[in-house]
Amino acid sequence: MSRSFLGWPAFPQASEREVGNRQLRENVRRATHTIRGKRAVLAAERPDWEQLRDSAAAIKDQVLAGLEEHLLRVEEKVTAAGGTVHWARDAAEANRIVTDLVRATGEREIVKVKSMLTEEIGLDAALEAAGINARETDLAATIVQLGDDLPSHVVVPALHRNRTEIREIFAREMGRHGRPAPEGLTDDPAELAEAARLHLREKFLGAKVAVSGANFVVAETGTLVVVESEGNGRMCLTLADTLISVVGIEKTVPTWQDLEVFLQLLARNATGERMAPYTSTWTGTVDGDGPRDFHLVLVDNGRTRALADPVGRQALRCIRCGACMNTCPVYERTGGHAYGSVYPGPIGAILNPLLKGVDDSQTASLPYASTLCGACNEVCPVRIRFTDVLLDLRAQVADGGQHPVERAALGAVGAVMERPAAWKAAVKGAGLVGPLLPGRTRLPGPLGGWTENRALPDVPRESFRSWWKRNEGERA
Amino acid sequence: MPPNAPRSRTALFVTCLNDTLFPGTGRAAVTLLRRLGVEVDFPAAQSCCGQMHFNTGYRRETARLARHFVDTFADYEEIVVPSASCAGMPAESYPLAAEAAGDPGLAREVAELAPRVVELTEYLTDRLGVEQVGAYFPHRVTYHPTCHSLRATGLGERPHRLLRAVAGIDYVELPAQEECCGFGGTFSVKNPAVSGAMNGDKARHVLETGASVLAAVDNSCLMNIGGRLTRDGHPVRTLHLVEILARTERDGPLPGLPVVEAVR
Numbered sequence: 001m002s003r004s005f006l007g008w009p010a011f012p013q014a015s016e017r018e019v020g021n022r023q024l025r026e027n028v029r030r031a032t033h034t035i036r037g038k039r040a041v042l043a044a045e046r047p048d049w050e051q052l053r054d055s056a057a058a059i060k061d062q063v064l065a066g067l068e069e070h071l072l073r074v075e076e077k078v079t080a081a082g083g084t085v086h087w088a089r090d091a092a093e094a095n096r097i098v099t100d101l102v103r104a105t106g107e108r109e110i111v112k113v114k115s116m117l118t119e120e121i122g123l124d125a126a127l128e129a130a131g132i133n134a135r136e137t138d139l140a141a142t143i144v145q146l147g148d149d150l151p152s153h154v155v156v157p158a159l160h161r162n163r164t165e166i167r168e169i170f171a172r173e174m175g176r177h178g179r180p181a182p183e184g185l186t187d188d189p190a191e192l193a194e195a196a197r198l199h200l201r202e203k204f205l206g207a208k209v210a211v212s213g214a215n216f217v218v219a220e221t222g223t224l225v226v227v228e229s230e231g232n233g234r235m236c237l238t239l240a241d242t243l244i245s246v247v248g249i250e251k252t253v254p255t256w257q258d259l260e261v262f263l264q265l266l267a268r269n270a271t272g273e274r275m276a277p278y279t280s281t282w283t284g285t286v287d288g289d290g291p292r293d294f295h296l297v298l299v300d301n302g303r304t305r306a307l308a309d310p311v312g313r314q315a316l317r318c319i320r321c322g323a324c325m326n327t328c329p330v331y332e333r334t335g336g337h338a339y340g341s342v343y344p345g346p347i348g349a350i351l352n353p354l355l356k357g358v359d360d361s362q363t364a365s366l367p368y369a370s371t372l373c374g375a376c377n378e379v380c381p382v383r384i385r386f387t388d389v390l391l392d393l394r395a396q397v398a399d400g401g402q403h404p405v406e407r408a409a410l411g412a413v414g415a416v417m418e419r420p421a422a423w424k425a426a427v428k429g430a431g432l433v434g435p436l437l438p439g440r441t442r443l444p445g446p447l448g449g450w451t452e453n454r455a456l457p458d459v460p461r462e463s464f465r466s467w468w469k470r471n472e473g474e475r476a
Numbered sequence: 477m478p479p480n481a482p483r484s485r486t487a488l489f490v491t492c493l494n495d496t497l498f499p500g501t502g503r504a505a506v507t508l509l510r511r512l513g514v515e516v517d518f519p520a521a522q523s524c525c526g527q528m529h530f531n532t533g534y535r536r537e538t539a540r541l542a543r544h545f546v547d548t549f550a551d552y553e554e555i556v557v558p559s560a561s562c563a564g565m566p567a568e569s570y571p572l573a574a575e576a577a578g579d580p581g582l583a584r585e586v587a588e589l590a591p592r593v594v595e596l597t598e599y600l601t602d603r604l605g606v607e608q609v610g611a612y613f614p615h616r617v618t619y620h621p622t623c624h625s626l627r628a629t630g631l632g633e634r635p636h637r638l639l640r641a642v643a644g645i646d647y648v649e650l651p652a653q654e655e656c657c658g659f660g661g662t663f664s665v666k667n668p669a670v671s672g673a674m675n676g677d678k679a680r681h682v683l684e685t686g687a688s689v690l691a692a693v694d695n696s697c698l699m700n701i702g703g704r705l706t707r708d709g710h711p712v713r714t715l716h717l718v719e720i721l722a723r724t725e726r727d728g729p730l731p732g733l734p735v736v737e738a739v740r
Contacts, residue, residue: 016669329656333673371660372531373623398533410529414537417523418544430496449668453675454703457497464495464502468518
């Protein structure tokens with residue numbers, strides 16, 4: 001069975017484990033700082049950067065406001081171009097559709113590329129259960145799959161691995177899944193890339209069926225778009241006889257003119273490149289060129305749930321550039337696995353609860369996986385206000401009654417704070433008791449985490465209000 | 477004068493944290509503002525802005541504190557706050573709290589009051605129009621721009637300009653200063669491991685500057701970073717910006733701190 005995020009612990013527990021992993025922290029710090037720097041330079045290069053962000057947000061909001069109409073247009077155009085459109089309400093339905101489509105071809109080994117959504121719905125496990133082996137072909141996804149690992153970033157799924165670890169994975173695993181790594185493979189990036197090229201080339205040439213995702217679907221022509229760095233996506237999209245693209249319903253843009261805005265933003269913001277090396281577009285099927293059979297599986301899986309949330313729906317603008325996680329100080333210390341989803345970092349902290357609800361402890365912990373520092377707001381190409389959504393989701397968690405003790409405690413504190421006499425007595429009490437606490441005091445219960453890492457501040461004997469009263473009070 | 481009329485048009489909202497744990501910040505604010513000719517009042521009914529409640533998800537509870545805040549400060553023309561994160565509450569969060577509580581009356585009163593609530597640094601530079609406040613502080617100082625002051629309040633260069641104008645100061649920029657210290661209110665309690673890791677990096681950057689004082693405009697963040705520095709045995713002092721700005725040549729150097737040669 002391939003690994004999955006099923007049953008993943010809540011963020012505080014999962015992140016504690018990751019924070020303690022020094023190698024991981026160093027890998028993530030190095031990678032995120034590198035991309036952060038490149039992105040900053042290329043964003044600053046565009047005088048119209050802020051306007052591009054405005055346009056992108058506006059286009060996405062327009063799509064979301066009339067999503068049904070745009071999707072029906074996609075269906076009409078894809079069908080007219082020779083493709084087949086399937087609608088999947090949830091993960092189970094999507095997995096069943098794809099499994100049935102692959103089964104109908106009789107193929108047992110297929111290739112996959114550029115699809116976080118198939119990770120979200122657990123497609124690999126579903127195919128595996130049906131006796132179908134799906135091999136990843138995106139380089140980073142290949143590293144993750146060969147290492148029986150999980151993705152930790154939306155653009156660079158193996159960001160948590162350094163090249164020494166990648167060399168070990170290649171040397172150990174490639175031979176078990178096809179062409180082995182060359183003898184004497186070192187951790188030189190060019191050698192690693194060549195090893196991957198040889199291993200994957202065999203897969204591309206042998207596969208009759210490919211499963212892909214898509215970055216965008218242009219409604220006016222029914223065209224799918226994949227943006228990538230390696231060209232492996234293009235191999236999948238063009239060499240297979242049957243292409244099955246599994247795409248979230250929020251990926252729609254109305255026109256090619258709208259697409260232009262996103263293509264200017266995406267690579268700059270994702271990888272710090274002016275343009276991605278490969279932008280592939282395809283519309284249905286064409287005789288004698290590319291797949292003979294094309295299927296588009298449009299997946300909801302919680303997206304209409306998110307769409308119904310008036311504050312949270314802006315998360316569906318996301319184009320998966322990963323800039324929010326590259327800039328996030330929390331992600332920098334935890335890496336992506338702590339978030340328990342293929343969507344980690346700030347977008348994961350809002351998107352997962354929006355897609356799945358906040359009824360379980362894992363998703364309910366995610367809106368609190370942030371200091372609300374707001375660094376993500378500043379880099380988002382579609383102007384998602386992460387902090388607004390995080391705060392709104394926290395209110396949903398609190399209203400859901402998941403933290404009864406916390407609610408009672410904060411309620412009691414609030415009741416004191418809104419009564420001047422009670423508050424005055426509380427401040428006075430703190431000044432009497434506080435100075436008696438020894439400097440190395442450990443706080444009990446849920447507050448213990450504070451004193452584990454920090455000394456408590458000294459509590460002054462005289463509060464500000466006492467000082468004011470002593471000096472100014474007579475004037476009252 | 478009617479019994480409840482404010483004695484001054486300007487109120488100090490000292491914040492609950494400063495009132496109990498950092499009264500020196502409140503005293504310094506009063507000292508500095510008086511020196512600049514502003515007589516502040518301290519309405520004693522004030523307590524807490526409710527940020528902890530709001531940021532943890534308790535909006536109806538926040539609305540009750542918002543009501544209390546509005547009632548306490550309604551009669552003042554300006555409300556000065558020595559905390560960027562608390563100063564932002566009325567404008568950013570009270571409208572949402574009022575909405576959650578189904579209280580349009582509160583929302584209206586908040587909309588009327590919020591523009592009069594101003595963070596202390598911004599009050600100095602933008603309302604009073606001063607950068608040179610007559611301060612003297614002959615020590616090496618670095619400054620952490622707290623996330624709220626940087627991204628929500630948008631103080632930008634203001635605190636740096638105020639610090640550079642202090643006589644005798646040896647002001648050094650903090651490396652990676654725009655990165656969060658890891659406090660995040662209840663984040664530090666709910667996610668102590670991550671918070672501690674962020675704070676450790678921030679403390680390391682502070683030490684790299686060789687400063688004997690770390691300043692900021694939020695004592696909550698300073699309590700976080702200072703707590704780490706103290707636990708690790710480093711003698712760096714944390715001080716709210718206003719406690720530096722309030723000191724004059726007559727006060728002399730701050731006792732216990734290394735004095736730097738004046739570059740004047």
